[in-house]
Every structure is written in structure tokens, then in C-alpha cells.
Amino acid sequence: MALLQTSKTRAEPYDAIVVGSGAAGGIAAYVLAKAGAKVLMLEAGRNYDPAKETPMFQSNADAPLRNAGTPQKPRGYFDATIGGWVVKGEPYLVQNRKSGEWMEGAVADRMNTVQNFMWWRARMLGGRTNHWGRVSLRMGPLDFKPRSTDGLGFDWPISYEDVAPYYDKVEQIVGIFGSKENLENNPDSDYFLPPPKPRAYELLLARGAKKMGWPAIPARMAILTKPFNGRSQCLYATSCARGCSVRANFQSTTVLLPPALDTGNLDILPNAMASRVTFDGRGRADGIIYIDKTTGEEKRANGKAVILAASACETARILLNTRPANFPNGLGNSSGHLGRWLTDSTGSDLSGQIPALENMPLHNEDGVSTMHLYIPWTPDRQKIASKLGVPRGFYMEWSGGREMPGLNPPLEFVGDAYGSKLKREARRYFGSFVNILARGEMIPNEQSYCEIDPERKDRWGIPILRFHFQRGEAELKQAAYMQQAFAEIIEASGGRVIGEPIRDGAKAITAGGSVNHEMGVTRMSSRAEDGVTNSYGQLWDCPNVVVADGGVFVSSPFKTPTLTIMALAWRACEHLLDVSKKGELG
Amino acid sequence: MIIIPLSRREALARMIAAAALAGSLDLEVFAAGEPQGFGDDPNLLEKEIPWPRALSEGERRTTTALADVILPADELGPAASTVGVTDFIDEWVSAPYPQQQREGKIIREGLAWIETAAMKHFGKSFAAADVTEQSKLLDEIIDRQSGARVMNFSDCFAIGLPALTLRRRKVGRRSVTLETFPWRSFPGPHRKRSVTLDWPDSPSF
Numbered sequence: 066m067a068l069l070q071t072s073k074t075r076a077e078p079y080d081a082i083v084v085g086s087g088a089a090g091g092i093a094a095y096v097l098a099k100a101g102a103k104v105l106m107l108e109a110g111r112n113y114d115p116a117k118e119t120p121m122f123q124s125n126a127d128a129p130l131r132n133a134g135t136p137q138k139p140r141g142y143f144d145a146t147i148g149g150w151v152v153k154g155e156p157y158l159v160q161n162r163k164s165g166e167w168m169e170g171a172v173a174d175r176m177n178t179v180q181n182f183m184w185w186r187a188r189m190l191g192g193r194t195n196h197w198g199r200v201s202l203r204m205g206p207l208d209f210k211p212r213s214t215d216g217l218g219f220d221w222p223i224s225y226e227d228v229a230p231y232y233d234k235v236e237q238i239v240g241i242f243g244s245k246e247n248l249e250n251n252p253d254s255d256y257f258l259p260p261p262k263p264r265a266y267e268l269l270l271a272r273g274a275k276k277m278g279w280p281a282i283p284a285r286m287a288i289l290t291k292p293f294n295g296r297s298q299c300l301y302a303t304s305c306a307r308g309c310s311v312r313a314n315f316q317s318t319t320v321l322l323p324p325a326l327d328t329g330n331l332d333i334l335p336n337a338m339a340s341r342v343t344f345d346g347r348g349r350a351d352g353i354i355y356i357d358k359t360t361g362e363e364k365r366a367n368g369k370a371v372i373l374a375a376s377a378c379e380t381a382r383i384l385l386n387t388r389p390a391n392f393p394n395g396l397g398n399s400s401g402h403l404g405r406w407l408t409d410s411t412g413s414d415l416s417g418q419i420p421a422l423e424n425m426p427l428h429n430e431d432g433v434s435t436m437h438l439y440i441p442w443t444p445d446r447q448k449i450a451s452k453l454g455v456p457r458g459f460y461m462e463w464s465g466g467r468e469m470p471g472l473n474p475p476l477e478f479v480g481d482a483y484g485s486k487l488k489r490e491a492r493r494y495f496g497s498f499v500n501i502l503a504r505g506e507m508i509p510n511e512q513s514y515c516e517i518d519p520e521r522k523d524r525w526g527i528p529i530l531r532f533h534f535q536r537g538e539a540e541l542k543q544a545a546y547m548q549q550a551f552a553e554i555i556e557a558s559g560g561r562v563i564g565e566p567i568r569d570g571a572k573a574i575t576a577g578g579s580v581n582h583e584m585g586v587t588r589m590s591s592r593a594e595d596g597v598t599n600s601y602g603q604l605w606d607c608p609n610v611v612v613a614d615g616g617v618f619v620s621s622p623f624k625t626p627t628l629t630i631m632a633l634a635w636r637a638c639e640h641l642l643d644v645s646k647k648g649e650l651g
Numbered sequence: 652m653i654i655i656p657l658s659r660r661e662a663l664a665r666m667i668a669a670a671a672l673a674g675s676l677d678l679e680v681f682a683a684g685e686p687q688g689f690g691d692d693p694n695l696l697e698k699e700i701p702w703p704r705a706l707s708e709g710e711r712r713t714t715t716a717l718a719d720v721i722l723p724a725d726e727l728g729p730a731a732s733t734v735g736v737t738d739f740i741d742e743w744v745s746a747p748y749p750q751q752q753r754e755g756k757i758i759r760e761g762l763a764w765i766e767t768a769a770m771k772h773f774g775k776s777f778a779a780a781d782v783t784e785q786s787k788l789l790d791e792i793i794d795r796q797s798g799a800r801v802m803n804f805s806d807c808f809a810i811g812l813p814a815l816t817l818r819r820r821k822v823g824r825r826s827v828t829l830e831t832f833p834w835r836s837f838p839g840p841h842r843k844r845s846v847t848l849d850w851p852d853s854p855s856f
């Protein structure tokens with residue numbers, strides 16, 4: 066078994082059809098195939114091979130327009146994404162924040178858009194894991210019980226102790242650097258690889274941050290600082306967002322799918338766009354209808370279980386478009402929760418210039434390409450923030466230093482200089498700029514959800530999603546607090562803020578969806594009436610359909626979702642295997 | 652990644668727009684045809700620029716001369732034009748994407764104005780003027796903005812620095828940056844600084 070070149074599947078009926086090949090689908094395929102189950106993976110994009118396709122040592126100059134973002138490659142030519150804010154022929158609808166009119170989601174700047182929501186999709190094997198940020202933070206005990214803690218949002222039907230063993234399993238495959246810090250609600254891992262040394266600007270910022278009561282610790286990133294499970298360590302030279310041909314960071318394509326394929330139990334069918342779930346005569350799911358994108362034909366794949374790992378909103382779309390007679394509002398929607406409680410991590414950022422970093426001696430600051438340090442959020446910090454009316458937290462990361470200059474040098478610092486003076490000034494300032502960025506928690510609200518548009522279909526004939534999205538007061542206050550923290554830290558580090566910190570949270574916060582952390586639309590619950598799935602991702606409506614992606618999240622902690630998605634997917638698949646063996650799937 | 656309020660494109664556009672406004676112009680319209688671009692799934696290992704270049708020979712000469720006044724050859728490195736800045740500007744203004752089309756129009760208007768101004772002031776093209784004359788023209792334009800910083804030639808640094816760094820192997824690895832140089836481990840900050848930082852194992856730098 067292997068990569069299938071045609072839509073003729075080979076081992077039907079499969080034990081499981083896995084829809085999606087990213088973090089969740091990769092784990093599902095890995096866990097199920099390793100356990101001996103025959104698995105068919107459907108991927109809506111093309112096959113993608115990081116070993117052959119990653120531009121590792123290419124300079125920006127080796128890209129058209131020096132790797133600038135364009136409508137066709139919004140995060141730059143080298144970004145490991147096929148797709149992005151727009152996928153040709155596969156639109157989604159959003160609302161114009163000012164007029165309320167529906168419009169197609171377009172390429173947009175997350176800090177300056179009229180769209181109420183932005184939806185990043187990758188149409189390629191490995192999905193968004195090819196370019197993701199690699200931030201790998203465990204959720205803490207309090208993150209599973211937010212309502213019990215402060216009365217806001219909702220509690221998960223599971224606790225940290227339920228998930229911790231699966232974090233352990235995932236971390237032993239993914240490979241994450243970090244350090245044991247024993248910070249409350251920020252669980253450590255027993256499997257951390259050693260963190261890289263901080264860069265000069267990181268040390269300065271960390272010193273400033275500490276003065277202001279924001280201690281920085283080594284970041285926790287899915288990047289190898291030691292050889293790991295036969296994978297090479299980081300070369301400290303290339304950008305993770307391009308992917309990694311030597312498998313030094315985590316991508317589903319390099320870490321999960323190869324060993325899953327090696328079992329001989331996994332078939333992968335690219336260019337297969339899942340449309341809806343099919344049923345046998347007894348109300349059990351028995352497969353998936355998909356579109357073979359190479360021919361445009363509708364096909365069917367048969368399986369004893371269906372694992373939906375298509376990304377939260379795409380999974381919700383498949384379920385909403387599955388409308389057998391007994392589920393006229395969509396499969397999994399008996400409770401009315403399908404598509405609701407949509408969240409995305411909050412975000413904001415601020416830049417500064419630090420005179421102490423001017424005229425630094427020449428040295429390399431590439432490192433692992435992401436931050437080496439970050440600032441977590443602790444319950445102690447929450448106490449301070451709560452007094453300011455900010456109920457939920459965020460982590461801070463940063464960038465800066467002597468990395469390859471992009472197309473946006475901060476030119477106002479060099480005045481009207483040209484000629485040799487300009488060159489001297491450029492050298493003086495190069496490497497003295499920093500940017501601090503935060504990612505925070507959003508509390509789910511009634512106004513944020515996705516639904517099927519009653520009229521529009523994509524080029525494959527599949528009804529499309531439209532998004533309602535609104536940040537709550539808590540998020541706006543949080544974003545303003547982020548800005549205040551950024552400014553404090555930059556100034557305490559001896560730097561000056563470029564521009565002004567934004568005091569209006571509505572202007573400081575990222576557009577919904579733009580952080581690419583969609584969660585909650587198929588949330589899990591302890592009672593069938595409160596959610597879409599049980600705590601193992603099984604639909605309350607149909608237990609042999611399992612949601613393995615971020616849709617099952619009940620809250621959206623600042624920890625960012627990928628690591629937890631993988632842990633929950635592992636737990637869900639292990640449970641599926643367990644109940645299958647016991648014959649409890651009906 | 653560094654995010655700053657004024658983008659390179661905005662800065663460049665402002666400069667050229669201001670230059671254009673400083674004189675009278677009779678401009679050709681920049682026609683870009685149907686946007687084709689490199690598509691949403693190009694071969695990332697090959698630099699193929701599918702769009703034809705728009706700048707005329709005359710515009711390229713003006714661009715080259717302008718780039719070399721802004722970033723001349725000196726002890727810090729070569730002149731902008733010798734490391735590909737002219738080609739890069741041509742690639743940029745010719746691209747079929749909305750942003751580049753918008754900026755390309757402004758840039759070409761600016762090039763036309765500079766050429767006209769050179770003819771008026773010196774009776775020869777900007778490229779044929781000597782550095783003193785070229786600088787005089789640039790200074791005059793800066794002065795005419797009354798310090799409002801609408802016109803800022805240093806913004807063109809954005810054109811030059813990337814091109815300089817991109818050829819760093821030719822001008823020496825230590826010229827500007829050490830990027831894409833593989834390491835066995837990350838070495839941390841440079842040690843030749845007197846600031847001591849309170850981080851375990853952190854060197855003075």
C-alpha cells in the first residue's frame with residue numbers, strides 16, 4: 066500500500082477513512098496503521114514531498130520579487146503552502162465588518178481588513194503542518210476548566226490528566242525543544258530536547274521583560290536540536306515556514322506519514338476532496354463521498370469508520386453537508402451545536418528599536434528561525450490582569466536581530482541620507498529592530514459560527530461555508546493589554562517603540578481566523594445535548610464518525626492548538642480501536 | 652521578520668510620487684495585460700519569472716544611475732547596479748500583481764520626471780550627468796519637500812540592500828549577513844560586547 070495515483074482505492078472496505086493529512090490526520094493514520102488497521106487517507110490537495118520540494122538554502126533573491134507576498138503566495142514565494150487565504154474555485158463567504166454584506170474571502174492583511182473572518186487552507190499533503198509556526202505548548206489543568214475557574218466560557222469534559230499521557234506519546238514522535246520550568250498551568254515535558262542559546266536581542270528583551278514582571282523562558286518548539294528518531298537536527302540556517310527537507314522540524318509529511326506508510330496499512334489518495342459521509346442501512350457511517358479533482362468525478366470510498374481531520378471548519382462543512390433523512394440539519398447537529406463556538410487565537414504585535422543593538426559586530430543570528438525564548442502566562446499574571454478587566458491570557462514571542470533583511474526595512478531611522486552615508490546608516494541600524502507578538506485566548510461566543518451558505522457551491526459542486534465572527538469585550542481588552550506589555554518591555558530593554566502602542570483593542574487585534582487557529586465548531590461535551598462529540602471525538606449522532614481536529618476544542622487557550630490536536634487525535638484513535646475490538650461501534 | 656509602519660513599497664512609491672509631483676509630466680500609461688504571475692503552485696526550487704519586463708532601455712539607464720547615486724560603490728561594498736538592483740526594479744514594476752502594477756506606474760512616472768528634470772537643469776540625461784549634478788538634483792528635490800520627508804531618497808536603500816546581500820557570496824560572506832550558513836549548534840551572541848546579561852551561560856556581548 067502506498068500513495069495512490071488514481072481514485073481506485075485498493076483495500077475496501079477500509080477499517081478507517083481518514084479525511085485530511087495534517088496534524089490530526091497524520092496522527093490518526095499513524096496510530097491506526099501502526100495498530101494494524103487498514104486506512105485510506107483522503108487529501109484534498111496534491112501529493113507533496115518536502116525532501117524534494119523544499120527551498121532550503123535559497124536566498125530571498127532566488128525567489129521572484131524577493132519572496133514578497135503576492136495574491137498567489139500570500140506569505141511569500143517560499144512559504145510551504147499551496148493555497149492560503151484563497152483557494153481557486155473553492156470560495157467561502159465572510160461579512161464586511163462595516164456594511165455587513167456577504168463577500169468572498171479574499172487575500173487580506175490581518176491587521177487591516179474589512180473581512181470579519183479569514184480562512185487559511187493548505188491544499189497539499191501534510192496540510193498546514195508544512196508551514197506552521199511549530200509552537201508546541203501543552204494546555205494546563207486550568208485550561209480544561211475555564212468556567213469552573215472564573216465562570217467564563219465552558220469546561221471540557223476531560224481534564225489535563227486525561228490528555229497528559231497522549232502529550233507524552235506525541236512529544237516522543239514530534240521532538241520538541243524546551244526547558245523544565247515548573248510553572249503553574251504551563252506543564253513541562255519529560256521529553257524536551259535542549260533549547261538553543263538565546264540571541265543577543267532576545268537576552269536584552271528578556272532582561273527588560275523581567276524588570277516589568279514578565280519572565281521569559283526558553284521557547285517550546287517542534288524543532289530538533291539533537292538528532293531524533295533517525296531525523297537530522299536543525300541546521301540553524303533556514304526558515305521553518307518553508308518546510309524542512311532534512312526533517313528537522315515537525316511536518317506530518319516528514320514525521321507521521323512515512324512510518325505510517327511503512328506499516329503497509331496506509332493508502333493515501335491525494336486530490337480527493339471529501340464532500341459528505343455515507344451511511345449503511347442501519348444508520349452507521351460506511352464511507353465518504355469525495356470528488357476526484359483530477360477528473361471532477363464524484364467517487365465513494367468505503368470504510369468501517371470515518372475520521373474527520375480536515376481542519377475544524379472543513380470538517381464542520383462536511384458534517385453540515387451530510388444530511389440524511391434522520392439528520393436534516395447535518396450529521397452531528399442534533400444538539401444544534403455544529404458550526405457554533407468558533408474561535409481563533411487572538412493576536413497583536415508591536416515593533417521597537419534598541420540602540421544598544423546598533424553597530425553589532427558581525428555574527429549569525431539565524432538560529433532555528435523562530436524565537437528561542439518566549440514569555441508564558443501564569444496564574445499570577447492572570448491575577449494582575451483580572452484586576453484590569455482582562456480575563457484571559459496570552460504568550461509573547463519575538464523576532465528581530467540580524468536576519469536576512471526583508472522588503473520592509475525601517476527607513477525612517479536613516480533620514481534623508483543617500484550615498485555612502487546611507488550605507489553606513491544601514492549598517493548601524495541593521496539588527497537593532499525587534500518585534501514582539503502575542504497569541505492569546507478567545508472566549509467562545511454566540512456570535513461566532515460557520516454555516517452552509519444556502520446558495521453557493523464550489524467548483525466541485527459542494528455547498529460552501531459562510532462565517533459569522535465577532536470578538537468579545539474580553540479579547541479587545543486583552544489586545545490593548547498586549548500592546549501595553551509590548552511597549553513596557555521594549556522600553557525596559559532600552560528601546561523605543563516604533564509608532565505608538567495601540568490603545569484601542571479593536572484596532573490592535575488580529576482579524577478572526579487570521580491566526581489560523583480555528584477551533585470549537587464540533588466541540589466535545591460530557592452530555593449529548595451540549596456538543597457535537599463525546600470526549601473521544603465520536604459524534605454523539607454516529608459513534609463511528611470521529612472528529613480528530615481542532616473542532617473538538619471547548620476553549621481556545623493561549624497555548625495554541627497543534628500539540629493538543631495531536632494528543633487528542635491519538636487519544637480518539639486509541640479509543641476507536643478499543644471500542645472496535647470490543648464490538649461496541651454498533 | 653521585522654514589521655515596521657512604512658513599507659518599502661510605500662516608501663519607494665512615495666519617493667517617486669513626490670518626484671513626479673515636483674514637475675510637469677506627460678506619462679505613458681503602464682499597461683500590464685492579464686495577470687498571470689507564477690501561479691499558486693510554482694516550482695520553488697527554480698526562479699522563473701514568467702512576466703515580460705516593462706522598463707525601456709532609457710528607463711533602465713535612469714534606474715541604474717539613480718540606484719548608484721543612492722548606493723554607490725565605496726569601501727563598504729559595490730554599487731547597487733552591479734549587484735542586480737536594476738533588474739530587480741524591472742522585475743518588480745513589471746509584475747502582474749495589483750500592488751506591483753500600482754507601484755510600477757508611480758515608479759515609472761518618477762523615472763520620467765527625473766529624466767525631464769535632468770534635461771532641464773543640465774541639458775543631458777540623468778544617466779549622463781556626473782555624480783555632483785545627480786546629487787544636486789536629488790538634494791534639490793529633498794529641499795523642495797521642506798523637510799516634510801515626503802521625498803526620501805534613502806528609502807531607495809530598500810532597493811539596494813537586498814540586492815547587495817543577495818550577492819553576498821560574491822562580495823564576501825561577511826559583507827552584510829551570514830544567512831543560510833549551516834551550523835552544528837547555534838553559537839549565541841557575539842562575545843565582543845561589554846554588556847553582561849543575566850541568563851544562564853550567556854556570554855558578555
